[in-house]
Every structure is written in C-alpha cells, then in structure tokens.
Amino acid sequence: MAQKIVIVNTGCANISSVKFALQRLGVEVEVSSDTATIARADKVFLPGVGSAAAAMTSIRAKDLIPTLQALTQPVLGVCLGMQLMVESSDESNQGKIDCLNLIPGHVGRLQAGGLRLPHMGWNTVTPTQDEGLFNGIPAGTYFYFVHSFAVPDYDKTLATCDYGQRFSAALQHNNFYGVQFHPERSGEAGAQLLTNFVKL
C-alpha cells in the first residue's frame, strides 16, 4: 500500500516547492494543517522559510504544537522547518523564542566570521554516517543553502557544513530529522535525500 505522506501547512511560502519535489519522485503527497491527517501520516514534512517568530505564530494559531510533539513516525524539517524543531531560537525581535522542542538544541545567528550573510548558495555537506538519510550521499556533496541563523555542531548533528563556523547541516533525534539546506532545490543530491527519507 502506498505511504501517506503529509506536508504540514505551516503557512510558509516554500510548501509548493517541497510538494513538487516529492511529486517529481512519483510520491503522492497531501498538504494539510488538520491534526488528525498529520497524526495518521506515515511520513511528515515540516517546511518553512521566513522568520522563526512568524512561523511559530502561524503554527500556534493552527494549534499544531501538541500534534507535532506527539508524532512517532519519521518527520523531516526543511530549512526554517528544521530550526523550528529545536528548543529555542534567537531569530526574533523579542529576543529568544520557544520552538517546538522536538530535538534538544538552540538556533543562533550564524557566526560567519566576516563572510557575507545570508549564507546563500551551494555548499558542501559532510554527513556523520553514510546510511539512512544520507545513504548514497558522500562527504563533499553540494546542497543549496539560504539562511542567516543556524544550529551549531553538537551531539544531534547528522551532517555538518562550514561557513565561518561549523554548523549543523542536518540533525536527528529519534524519529525527528531536520536539514538546514533545501533538498527540494538541490538537484540530484536533494532528490536522493528526499528518496532516502521516503524509504526510511
């Protein structure tokens, strides 16, 4: 039976890009903010672009926080979606804000050491393991990044990237996965990663 794959409608603007990328892989997807639909899915995508504060406001308004925290199936956060998965973020006018707390960790401003921000473009990623999400994706593979905030390299890091500082290009904690780059816009490498996630 075909898997049920749901993209959480976070109200952010890259939802159609993620949907189209999965459709290119021949995967049926549904975009939903319905808690029952999300809870029943086999795989869940949490997309996001823009600011953490705005996205958390939208997620809270849709009353999705308890549903997302209760998920036990594989969940993949993309870009801002990944940043929303940790405990807190500095990306707010009001100082630190609470995120979804699915993965321990904190989002801070990327310490690019004089390099230009946003960190925008194709950069190389080094996975910490060569199976699972990064199956068939060797160290040095290019992915497309656009961000100014990041999660540092720590014990939940599944892949690293260097831009002024070493930061988490991908995270994993139990069933929760996140990628800082945009697999939906990362050519063949991105398609490989999305395929790996769908096959988990």
Place this chain on the structure above:
Amino acid sequence: MLAKRIIPCLDVRDGKVVKGVQFRNHEIVGDIVPLAQRYAEAGADELVFYDITASSDQRVVDKSWVSRIAEVIDIPFCVAGGIRSVTDAGRILEMGADKISINSPALTNPDLINQLHDVYGQQCVVIGIDSFYNADTGQYEVYKFTGDESRTQQTQWQTLDWVAEVQSRGAGEIVLNCMNQDGVRQGYDLAQLKAVRDVCRVPLIASGGAGTIEHFIDVFQQADVDGALAASVFHKGIIDMQELKSTLTQAGVAMRKPLGEQ
C-alpha cells in the same frame, strides 16, 4: 566551500523567453519551461526570470508560468518584474519561486523592501539595480522602468548610495545590472562591480556583459561577486555550461559539482 553561482537569466514577455540588446529590440528565444529545464540539466546553479514588460506596464500580468517552472525545476529560481506589493510577492512565492527580485517598485516605494523582509524574510528579497555609467560625470546612476525604452528614466540615486540603502532596508541579495554592458558581450563592468562589492555585505550578482569564459573568470577573481548572471551567451550557445564550469574550476573558482563527482 561555498560555490560561486552561474545564473542564466531568461527575460520573459507574454510567457515567452525574449532577448534584446541594451534593453531594446526583443526577439523571441523560446518557451520558458523547456528552456528552464535545459539549463537546470546543463548544470546552472540558479535561474532568474525577468518579466520585462511588467514593471512599466499597468496591466495585470499572467504569472501562471511560475508554478509550471516550479513543478519541473530542482534548482533555485528567482522571479523579477511587476512585483509592486507584498501581495504580489506572496503570490509568486506561493507558486514556488524561491526569491523575488524588485527593481523599479523599490525605487518608487523603498518601504516595500522593509515590508517584504518582515513578511517573507531577508532570504527571498533580491534587489535588482539597473546602473548606468555616465562618462561625462564619472558617476554611476540608477535608472528605472528600463523594460520599456520610452519610459526609462534616471532616478535621483547614485548606485553606491542605493546599494547601501537597500541593504539597510533588508535586501538579501543584490543583482547589479550594468546597463552600458548589457547584451554587448564585451565583459562585465569590473570597475563598477568592485566599487559596489566594497559596500555590499550581502551576496552580489554581476549582470550585463558576459561574452566569453574569460569574462566569468575575471568577474569572480577581480570583483569577488557571488554569482554571475548571463543570458545571450547561453541562449545562443556561445558558451557551453559544462565547459564554463570546468574552466572556472581549473582557474581556482569554486564551482558546484554534481552528486557523485566530489
């Protein structure tokens, strides 16, 4: 290491790709979607689509081609032209564009840059600047409505001041189109790009003048831009994407390699 980006630009009018010389005499090059797909497959790092009639034309422009591109393209792309409001931008981003580029409307209403930054985030706000080198005064001058020769006008801005202004308002990237060079394939305006680079802390994309592979090497090595945009050399097959990227790699410019070729 962050790779430098090669960015084919497709000028769009009425859903077709067109190309003119120094902003004039547009001829049809082909259909958007197959051309976009061809560039993505050839190794382009990003694509820009300029709806060239939109900004200088009050009619509502059909943008349904944006989602047709988003369905087939697996690299980032930016849409420019005719985006005058946060609502216009939202519509384009929801159709699947990764970034929106604002040019004349930002000059008419600079607050639009702040609004776009606050609603959609700095990462998707690209500011396009049409800059003309005035040899009489030795100044770089910002122009607007360049999509329509009859309405093209000089603004009160000098380019370096406008570059500083758009950054302070939240621009995430700047595309500097050097009008004197546009479409004539004599090389990027290195002097101007270097001057802008000095005051530009966000990614800077060079536009206008690419004619040979050497021009790309020069613009990356001498002006330290983050990306180089070009149109006719790609549309007319004057430069082959693979050859361009391998030559740049040999010259020491960081280029993206496809999966499996690390």
